[in-house]
Every structure is written in C-alpha cells, then in structure tokens.
Amino acid sequence: RENCLVTCHVNVHPLWQSELSVSGGTRQSPINIQWRDSVYDPHLKPLKIHYDPTTCLYIWNNGYSFQVEFDDSADKSVIMGGPLENHYRLKQFHFHWGAINEWGSEHMVDSKVYPAELHLVHWNPVTSTSFEEAIMENNGLVVIGVFLKLGAHHAGLQKLVDALPAVKHKDTIVEFDVFDPSCLMPSCPDYWTYDGSLTTPPLTESVTWIIKKTPIEVDQNQLEEFRMLLFTSAGEEEKRMVDNFRPLQPLMNRTVRSSFR
Numbered sequence: 001r002e003n004c005l006v007t008c009h010v011n012v013h014p015l016w017q018s019e020l021s022v023s024g025g026t027r028q029s030p031i032n033i034q035w036r037d038s039v040y041d042p043h044l045k046p047l048k049i050h051y052d053p054t055t056c057l058y059i060w061n062n063g064y065s066f067q068v069e070f071d072d073s074a075d076k077s078v079i080m081g082g083p084l085e086n087h088y089r090l091k092q093f094h095f096h097w098g099a100i101n102e103w104g105s106e107h108m109v110d111s112k113v114y115p116a117e118l119h120l121v122h123w124n125p126v127t128s129t130s131f132e133e134a135i136m137e138n139n140g141l142v143v144i145g146v147f148l149k150l151g152a153h154h155a156g157l158q159k160l161v162d163a164l165p166a167v168k169h170k171d172t173i174v175e176f177d178v179f180d181p182s183c184l185m186p187s188c189p190d191y192w193t194y195d196g197s198l199t200t201p202p203l204t205e206s207v208t209w210i211i212k213k214t215p216i217e218v219d220q221n222q223l224e225e226f227r228m229l230l231f232t233s234a235g236e237e238e239k240r241m242v243d244n245f246r247p248l249q250p251l252m253n254r255t256v257r258s259s260f261r
C-alpha cells in the first residue's frame with residue numbers, strides 16, 4: 001500500500017516535474033515534521049492574530065492555486081508574537097491539495113499527510129518596503145500553515161468555495177470583499193515553527209514557517225470544489241488543478257521548535 005502511494009502519485013504539473021531544489025538550498029520547504037524530534041521552546045509566545053475583514057480584496061486563480069489577496073498598504077491585518085520579533089502584514093492566502101483525500105498537504109507530521117493545507121502569507125514591513133522585496137529578504141516572510149482534514153462542513157470556508165466557479169480558469173479573478181480568514185484558524189494555539197522557503201518559485205529561503213498542530217475540518221463536497229478548478233486558461237485543453245504541492249525537502253541542519261510540551 002505504501003509502495004502504491006509512492007508509485008501511484010506522480011506529479012504532472014510542469015512546475016514540479018522539473019522540480020529542482022534551489023541549487024545549494026539549505027532551508028527548503030516543505031518538510032516532514034517528526035514530532036519526537038521537535039524541541040519545546042518555552043520562550044515561544046502565543047501567536048497574536050488581528051485580521052481586518054475589510055482588507056480582503058479579491059480571489060484569483062494564478063495557475064498554481066486559488067489565492068485571496070489583501071490590502072497590505074497599512075498595518076490592518078497583522079500577526080505578531082509567537083517566534084516573531086515584530087508584526088507582519090497579511091498579503092494573501094491560498095491552498096494546496098490532492099486529487100484524492102489520501103494526499104494533498106505540503107508539510108507532513110510523522111509522515112502523516114492531510115488532504116489539503118492552507119497557507120497565510122505575511123511580510124515584514126519593518127525590514128522591507130513591499131511584499132516583493134520581502135520575498136528576497138532573510139526572514140522577510142511568515143507563512144502560517146493549517147492542515148485540512150476530512151470531517152464536518154466548514155461554514156466559514158463555504159463562502160470561499162461558493163466563489164470558486166467564478167475563478168475556474170487560470171488568470172480569472174472575482175471580487176471578494178469582507179472575509180475574515182481567522183475563521184479558518186483552529187482554536188488550539190499549539191504550533192511548530194522552523195526556518196524554510198517558499199514552496200513554489202521563486203523558492204526563496206525567506207520564510208519563518210508556523211505550522212498549526214491541529215487541523216481544521218472540511219467536508220467532502222468542499223474538497224471536491226477545490227478539485228474542480230483548472231491549471232489551464234479558458235480555451236486551452238482542461239487540466240484539473242490537483243496535486244499542486246511540492247515534494248518533501250531535506251531537513252538538513254534545522255531544528256523544528258514546538259510551542260507546546
């Protein structure tokens with residue numbers, strides 16, 4: 001069965017087919033988080049999240065995932081605390097998922113894979129003047145990862161899911177105002193944190209990852225709506241947007257810290 005999973009699942013998306021770790025990369029993402037190897041750090045503070053729902057702008061299909069963009073021209077939707085030395089501004093969030101429920105997340109926990117993973121992408125306005133600049137800065141970005149597991153219907157997610165048919169094709173966009181992504185956060189405060197990279201080009205090693213320990217539950221219909229999206233533009237031969245996750249990367253000389261015992 002294990003073998004089947006490995007052989008059955010072959011990434012076909014061109015991006016990952018030519019997948020090469022960043023030459024000389026020493027802190028690439030995603031990784032498999034080995035719970036027993038993570039180190040409890042009592043100095044880690046609780047993560048503080050203040051999202052202003054009116055900073056939500058629109059949803060679009062960028063050919064890798066669907067992405068919800070935020071107005072990051074002021075400190076309105078920010079995170080602070082946790083392992084962070086200052087506040088970071090929310091820029092966008094997106095998801096990664098599989099063709100079937102057996103796989104889809106980018107990170108794993110003790111080799112357990114989830115059907116999908118949410119990424120909330122933030123940048124450091126203290127050390128950078130824009131998101132694009134922060135992408136190139138050491139620790140210019142913070143991405144919060146939340147696992148999705150198959151279970152109860154997620155009412156907060158449904159507002160997003162209802163908008164997906166409008167962004168079926170690559171480079172389509174639809175207005176999406178007043179959404180508070182904190183409804184997608186599990187109530188459990190526990191997280192792991194480690195230094196890593198973006199998981200799609202430019203794959204820069206600029207990310208402080210914060211991976212929530214507890215998944216959120218979504219139902220089968222909601223996951224299937226993700227799988228109705230397309231990698232391809234209107235008029236092209238349709239390719240379903242599934243398996244848009246990067247393969248695991250070597251941990252190398254890194255320690256994963258936990259906020260909990």
Ligand SMILES: NS(=O)(=O)c1ccc(NC(=S)OCCc2ccsc2)cc1
Nearest residue numbers: 119121132135143197198199200201202
């Ligand atoms: N999956 S991930 O969260 O690691 C992640 C987040 C952002 C990005 N990249 C983005 S949003 O790039 C925006 C366009 C850009 C600007 C400078 S280089 C690319 C890639 C991967």
Ligand SMILES: [Zn+2]
Nearest residue numbers: 094096119199
């Ligand atoms: Zn991502």
